[in-house]
Amino acid sequence: MKDFKRYLVTAALPYANGPLHIGHMAGVYIPADIYVRYKRARKEDIKFVCGSDEHGVPITIRAMKEGVSPQQIVDKYHGIIKDSFEQMGISFDIYSRTSNKVHHETAAAFFKKMYDDGLFEEKETEQFYDEKAKTFLADRYIVGTCPVCGNENAYGDQCEKCGSSLSPEQLINPRSTLSDAVPVKRKTKHWYFPLNNYEGWLNEWLVEGHVEWKNNVYGQCKSWLDNGLQPRAMTRDSSWGVKVPLPDAEGKVLYVWFDAPIGYISATKELTNDWADYWCKEDTRLIHFIGKDNIVFHCIIFPSMLKAHGGFVLPDNVPANEFLNLEGDKVSTSRNWAVWVHEYLKDFPGCEDVLRYVLAANMPETKDNDFTWKDFQDRNNSELVSIFGNFVNRTFVLMHKLCNGKVPKLHEDVLDDIDRNLIKEIENAKSKVENSLEEFKFREALFEVIDLSRKGNKYLQEKEPWKKASSDKLQATSEENQKLVDNCLHLSLQLTANLAILINPFLPFTAKKMLHLMKVVDKMFDWDNAGKIKLLSVGYSLRAPELLFRKIEDAEISVQVEKLKANSLKPQGTSDTKQDKTIKMEENKSEIRNLKSEIVYDDFAKLDLRVGTILAAEKVEKADKLLKLEVDLGFEKRTIVSGIALHFKPEELINKQVVVVANLAPRKLKGIESNGMILSAEDANGKLHLINPENMINPGSSVS
Ligand SMILES: [Zn+2]
Numbered sequence: 163m164k165d166f167k168r169y170l171v172t173a174a175l176p177y178a179n180g181p182l183h184i185g186h187m188a189g190v191y192i193p194a195d196i197y198v199r200y201k202r203a204r205k206e207d208i209k210f211v212c213g214s215d216e217h218g219v220p221i222t223i224r225a226m227k228e229g230v231s232p233q234q235i236v237d238k239y240h241g242i243i244k245d246s247f248e249q250m251g252i253s254f255d256i257y258s259r260t261s262n263k264v265h266h267e268t269a270a271a272f273f274k275k276m277y278d279d280g281l282f283e284e285k286e287t288e289q290f291y292d293e294k295a296k297t298f299l300a301d302r303y304i305v306g307t308c309p310v311c312g313n314e315n316a317y318g319d320q321c322e323k324c325g326s327s328l329s330p331e332q333l334i335n336p337r338s339t340l341s342d343a344v345p346v347k348r349k350t351k352h353w354y355f356p357l358n359n360y361e362g363w364l365n366e367w368l369v370e371g372h373v374e375w376k377n378n379v380y381g382q383c384k385s386w387l388d389n390g391l392q393p394r395a396m397t398r399d400s401s402w403g404v405k406v407p408l409p410d411a412e413g414k415v416l417y418v419w420f421d422a423p424i425g426y427i428s429a430t431k432e433l434t435n436d437w438a439d440y441w442c443k444e445d446t447r448l449i450h451f452i453g454k455d456n457i458v459f460h461c462i463i464f465p466s467m468l469k470a471h472g473g474f475v476l477p478d479n480v481p482a483n484e485f486l487n488l489e490g491d492k493v494s495t496s497r498n499w500a501v502w503v504h505e506y507l508k509d510f511p512g513c514e515d516v517l518r519y520v521l522a523a524n525m526p527e528t529k530d531n532d533f534t535w536k537d538f539q540d541r542n543n544s545e546l547v548s549i550f551g552n553f554v555n556r557t558f559v560l561m562h563k564l565c566n567g568k569v570p571k572l573h574e575d576v577l578d579d580i581d582r583n584l585i586k587e588i589e590n591a592k593s594k595v596e597n598s599l600e601e602f603k604f605r606e607a608l609f610e611v612i613d614l615s616r617k618g619n620k621y622l623q624e625k626e627p628w629k630k631a632s633s634d635k636l637q638a639t640s641e642e643n644q645k646l647v648d649n650c651l652h653l654s655l656q657l658t659a660n661l662a663i664l665i666n667p668f669l670p671f672t673a674k675k676m677l678h679l680m681k682v683v684d685k686m687f688d689w690d691n692a693g694k695i696k697l698l699s700v701g702y703s704l705r706a707p708e709l710l711f712r713k714i715e716d717a718e719i720s721v722q723v724e725k726l727k728a729n730s731l732k733p734q735g736t737s738d739t740k741q742d743k744t745i746k747m748e749e750n751k752s753e754i755r756n757l758k759s760e761i762v763y764d765d766f767a768k769l770d771l772r773v774g775t776i777l778a779a780e781k782v783e784k785a786d787k788l789l790k791l792e793v794d795l796g797f798e799k800r801t802i803v804s805g806i807a808l809h810f811k812p813e814e815l816i817n818k819q820v821v822v823v824a825n826l827a828p829r830k831l832k833g834i835e836s837n838g839m840i841l842s843a844e845d846a847n848g849k850l851h852l853i854n855p856e857n858m859i860n861p862g863s864s865v866s
Contacts, residue, residue, distance in 0.1 A: 164447075174456055176215065182246045182503040196668055197451070214236065242504055246507065256432055257429075265404070272424050285351070287349070295341045302339075304339070306336035307335050308334075352398075352414070353406070360470070367465070394417075441474050449477065464477075486524065487533070489533070489723075498730050509721075527605060535722045536719065550661070552619060553661075554710055557654040559707050561704065564627060569700050569701060570649075594610045614660070625646070627647045678705065680698060771824065788803055791840070801834065803831040821865050
C-alpha cells in the first residue's frame, strides 16, 4: 500500500427531506465513525467531513405539497439530522450543508472549469412539462393508466402493479402528480458529461487498479463498466439548487448528483484553510463511506468528474455497505417501516452505545442484514451486560473487596500459565482488531474486542480470587494467596484498561465511563497503549464500581414492536404489501405502554373534567377530521371542535354522553372557537372510542 501522510474521510451526505433511520447509521455513519476514531487514536492526520444534501427535485416537491419553501424543508431536517448525529457520537470534524454559500461557489466554479475546458456536450431534448405547476417533470411525477394491466396509477417509469417498466409516453391519460395537469412536451437544453469517454481510464484506474475493493463494490462497478457508460445530463430545469454559472442558463441548476459530492470539498474548505492539502496532495488517502445505492456516483461518476477537472486526488477506497432490513422487511419511509434515530434517542436515553453496538455487530458489510428488536435486546443483555459489562464490574468489585480499591502489584515469581496466556491474549488482541479495521471488517473487529472481555471472564472463573480470601474478613489467608489475588486483579485491571482503548472507536460513551472509573485521562486512548499490561500504575486507587450497561426489559421491546406495527398501519401510501397484511392478521397481545413522566396529584387536580351530553354534531367544512359539537354541560352549552370525524358519523353522536375537559383554554380550529376537549381512547388499530359514564347521568357532573 502507498505511504499516505494524511486521511480525508467522507460520509454520504444525508438527504434533507426526512430524518435518519438505523439503516443509514449501520450502512454509512457507524462504520465511518469507528474508522475515524480508530485512526485518530493512532495519531493519524485525519479529517472527517459530511453535511446535508439540500438540493434536488424531491425537496421542491415536498415543499410544494406542504405549502412551505424548500428552505423551510431543509432547515427542518438539517436540524434533526445534525442533532441525531451529535447525540449518537458521530464525530465529524464538520457537518455542513449544500445550501451554504461556499458550496454554491465551489460547485459552480467546478462546473465552470469543466465547461471552459470543453468537457460538456450541450444537447436540446424534449421533456414533459407541467404548465400549471410551471415545472419540468421527472418520470416519477407523471402517472396514468398502465397500457399492460390497466392500473390507473402507474408511474411514468414503472407500473408497480404489474411491474412493467414504462416511459411516460406509454401511459394512457397521463397526468402530473403535482397539479393533475396533462403534461406537455417542451424543448430544453442541458449539459451532458460524456462518461463514455472515461471508460478506458476507469477500467485502468478502477478495474485494474483497485482489485482490493470490497467484492460488492468492485462487482457493481465492473458490471456498470461492462454494460457501457452513457453521457449523463449534469443540469436540471429547476429554481432550487446551484445555478448553472453560464449566461444562457436561466432556470437551470446543477444536477444534484453533480453538486452533492462536491459538497465534500466545500465542507473541507469550511473546516480548514489547509483544505487543499487534503484534496490535492497525492499522499492524501481519500475514503468515501456510503451505502450501496450510491456506489455508481462515488466510484464512477464523481471520480470521472475529479479526473476531468484535474488537480484532485481520487478515492483510494469506497467501502460501501449493503442494506439493513428491519424485522425481515425492507426499511420503507413511505410505510413508516423504520426505526428513526431521533425517536430511539428519546425512547432509550443513555443507550446510544447500545444502538452503536447492535448496528456494528449486524453491519450489512457483504450482504443485506436484518435488525430485529429481539436481537437488539439479546445483544444488549447477553453480550454488553453479561460479557463485557460483567467482566469490568466483577473486576472493580473484587479489586475493592480484596485489594482496598487500589491497583495491586504483579508478582513475577508466582505467575502461572493461565496468567501468561492472558497476557498473550491482551497483546494479540491489538493486532487482530487493527487488521480487521484496516480492511473495513468492522463486525470482525468488534467481535475480537468482545471476545477479549469473554476471555477476561473465563480468567476470573479459573482463578477464583474470592476463594483465596477468607470469607469473613475478605483478606487473603496467606502471603502466597495474597500474591495470587494481586496478580489476578492486577491483570484483570490491565485488561480493563485495554478494553477501554479497544472499545473506544465502537462505543465512545462506554469508553469514557471506563476512563472515569479508572481515573485516567483521554491520553490513555492512544492506540499505542493497546496490548500493553502496564497501563495502570501499582498503588493507584480507582473509583467504586458503576454498571456500564443496564438490562433491557421485555416490556421496552414490546413497546417498540407495537409502535412499529401501529406506525405502519397508518395510511402512508396506497400499497398493501405482504408485511402490512401479516401485521393486520396478528393479534395485538401486549399493550402500548409509553408512559409520560410522573406528575403529582396537584397537577391532575388542575383539570376540570365534566360529563356532557352531545346535542348536535356537524362536519367542519374543508377539514376531513373535524366535527363541530354542541355539548350540554348542565350549567351551560358549549361549542367544541373535535378531531373525531373519521371515526364517528355526526348523527350517531346525538345524545351520547362524553367526558369533557371543561377548563381548557379556548382555541380556534378552522375559524371556529372550541371551548373544551372531548376524551377518547385509541385502540391498537388507531380507532377512537368515546369515554363516557356507564349510565346516563346529569350533564355537568364532575369526573375525578
Ligand atoms: Zn401495469
